[in-house]
Amino acid sequence: MRLPVADFSKMDASIRTLASIYEHRKVSPRGQAELLWYQYYTQHMQKIREAWERGEFILSMFDACPAEIPYAMDLPWYGTVVYGPGAVAVGAKIEEATLDSARQVGLMLETCSGWRMTVGMMMRGWYPRPGAVVSGNPTCDTCAKCWPLMAYLANVPSFFIDVPFPAGNERNISYVATELAELIEWLENVSGKKMDWDRLRETVELGRQMVELNREIQEILKARPSPIVPRMTTQSYWFNWIYSGTPEGVHFLTALRDEVKEKAVRGASGLPPVKGEAPVKERFRVISIPPVPQIRGKTLDWLWREYGVSIVVSTFMLWPDVEMDPDKPLESIARKYLNNPLIRQYFNPCESPYGTVTATVQAARDYEANGVMIWGNPSCDATSGFVKIMRDRLAETGVPSVVFDHDPADPTYTSEDALKERMEEFVDLLESREWEG
Amino acid sequence: MPVVGIDVGSLSTEVVVLEEGEVVYSWVEVSADDADTGARKALEAYLRQAGLSIDQLGPVGSTGVGRRDLSFAQVRKTVPSCLAKGIHKIFPTVRTVIDIGAETSHVVKVNAKGNPEDSVVHDKCGAGTGTFLEAIAKVLHMSLDGMAERALAATTKAEIGNTCAVFIEQEVISLLHQNPPTPVEEIIAGVFAAMAVRVMGMVRMVELNPDVAFCGGVAKNAGLVRALEAELGVKLFIPENPQLVAALGAALWAGERKN
């Protein structure tokens, strides 16, 4: 199979859309954080565009891998999810064609559409041909297989960061730190660039600051009403991946912290009231597992304005305290990687102290949530594996939950009407509990 | 003042009218292109007999997929809430409601006060819905009532291996045409059993809490009821008018409306 080398039509379209959203938001701002988000998101793509023009070595990496390493090596890299399926939310029409390509290599409905789209992006040449691919197995089997498949299809070398389950196993820190050391050596060989160890230590310090900011934000989010815009639960989560250990990451999270803090002090909700209308009263506080799919940002805005349902937090925003020591950069980066909320919660037994069920039950308590909404992507083995236990555990503590039969990247899987119907059913259920007291 | 509940479904519109908390009128009408027309038609006989016009009615509650489109409803509630409320009025001991609709099926966990505690819905695959049974009836060239009757006559049932609607239909056709053909009553009993397994899967998601009620139009189908009881291992509570439970619930919600 011969793949096209680079077709920037989709990327350019995404950049154009992002730029126009940015301009629009500048005129009617919903906050500095969101502006920065659009700005840096665009920048992530533009940098690749420019590096390609200069003929530089480009790295394609699963977004969840430690970004500190390419940054410290000054390696242009792109996050395959953010720049692939992530772009669907900004109107890049890639879904039909990429899913069709993935079908040609045997990936059907069983494979998460997000990952199918990334494989399809590579096959279409919509990702520029990278010099190498880096991936790892957290958080899922599909992730462990699709990136090596992409490398195989593009006929480029790939490196696999091995993380034995469970992430919380103490021995994993040194095992993964050694994996990262090997990754650096490997990258130096394939790219010809050298690791700047001073710069790597800086990324550790910046990463530490980012963890701290995340922890401040998660405290502020306990305010009533919820001071965060629903879609920001996803946007901030992505940002933590692709700008991990960078000044941009600190800049964005600082802006987000200041913004939610200001709203919390003022008692304002995340979404501003519609001009000329009274502010919406927060009636139900709901936790989203995983973060609100980007393609449903507007639906959640509707749910707030129509019924006063706020998304108080996504458990993927809940960072634990992570010990970060710039003098032990690899160990620190490994620790941060393994403690990233997604990996910590999904790559430990769900009922263990770090696991997703434990974290969600605790979050429901901490955030005084009225309910939990679970985006039940059918092809996601993780969700399929814990959803029953999670719902039962939540019910034991008196917290109702709802599962949406939904695809996080493919908007055609569930109609907007069907999704709203399920949401209203859940609101009715929350309402009747409210009356019962 | 009469209290009205209207269930605007995709295929049919059900109306229930309460006076002094008791059902005085009910009607099932084929859904019209717009919700108002269907509902007005379903209310026609009542209004004529009571000598009232639409705007002289008491509170009107609506439910079903078309509930938002009904212009004269003041209270709009989703199906699970109405099923819970409605079944509680009929059978206060029921804790689990199974409702098989034309295109959507619900299982609702009901609490002691008649409110929904949890619910699951099934709308992606056809094999757990009324439309699927209609399709099988068509393949067999019989009515739904005919199917029920024949199934009860079966002493054994065909093994239907598939759980997907499309495949079950194919399997039924091949069972009919194989040599020698499988007796029709055994096929029907097999189809009901396959559907019961499907429903059991949904019930498991909210847990099987007795007492269990079965509603929706197909609950009148004795063959399916028998298969479901065998699969769930419980005796089912079936309302006299199983397709009116959601409309009844909507009326009760309307009557409770706090102004």
Next chain:
Amino acid sequence: MSSTLDTLNEFREVNAAFPYAEPVREWKKQGGKVIGWLCSYVPEEMLHAAGVLPVRVTGGYGELALEEATAYLGVMLCSFARSCLQLAIDQKYEFLDALVGVATCEGSRHLAEVWEHYIKTPLLDILPLPHKMHQRAEEFFAEELRRFKLRLEEFLQVEITDSALWGSVALYNKHREISRQLYELRKADYPPLSGTEVLEVMNASVMMPKEQANAMLERLLTEAKASGRAVKGSVRLMLSGSILNNPQFVAAIEDLGGIVVVDELCTGLRYWCDMVETDGHPDPVVALARRYMTKFPCARMNPFSERLNRLLPLISEYRVEGVITRAIRYCKPYIQEQHMLKTELENRGVPVLDLDVEYGMPGTGQVRTRVQAFIEMLLERRKAS
């Protein structure tokens, strides 16, 4: 088909009472403990050395209705995992004193987690397993085995001595050696055993004490050699892919004229094909870790080349004319490596038929049609060359 072998019938009798097979029942009657294992990466030797009977947990030999299990593990999660859970829900695994899983794949570990929550088995452990086949992974796994050993010792109130472990290693190595000899017979033009029969034997031998399995296998070997049995098949096939237990699936292929002469299955060749090295290892746990981390890998390991490099020699050794790959719904690792495997085999002139089926599915309908066409194509191809 040729005459039936007496020992083969004995293996079939063991299978008949699946999963609570007669030897397991007998073991329990004597007061012994039984521990189920979920994946061929569980070092059975350690369970054996602890004095318990290790029994493989599978989803049985037929297709089950999985609706109930699907309420706990979603509809697109591995049908093998859901079949196992369905049997557990139906109380078919109540005889287990413990269950050991491996975090091989998500199907396996989510099954273990759901099992732990809803099924009352006294002890459950999930072994971590690195994905790369390098020295550090062996060390990592050895450390995990030490942890597991302690847990087992505490649970059973026994000491697992080094000499007991070496004894178990010898016993299991013997099993591997006899299985190798059994497979060796399949290299003949007309093997004395069909692929279906071999799967029946493999199924039964993980449901009884290894001592007994070894004795029966040795008898079967002698009998098979003496019988003069010759199973004829029009084309020589390899069966590769996700876990397979239903002999009817293989039977369907062989009914259509093919003969399965070798496999790449964790219930077949991948179960027995690597010995535990006993020379130069002072520590049996290290020796075990090494064997399990370097053995013929499952598709969940990385990179894919490790698996491919082990698979390719089998093609010439067993004179395979075509490969049938069978990925079960929805076994992500096999499905997602399928394209690479198919490409690599076809580049080497080996035709591939890829099937995706439910775990318990016998070979019926569409599968039969496709296998038949594949066999016809292979025959045409042979004529042409």
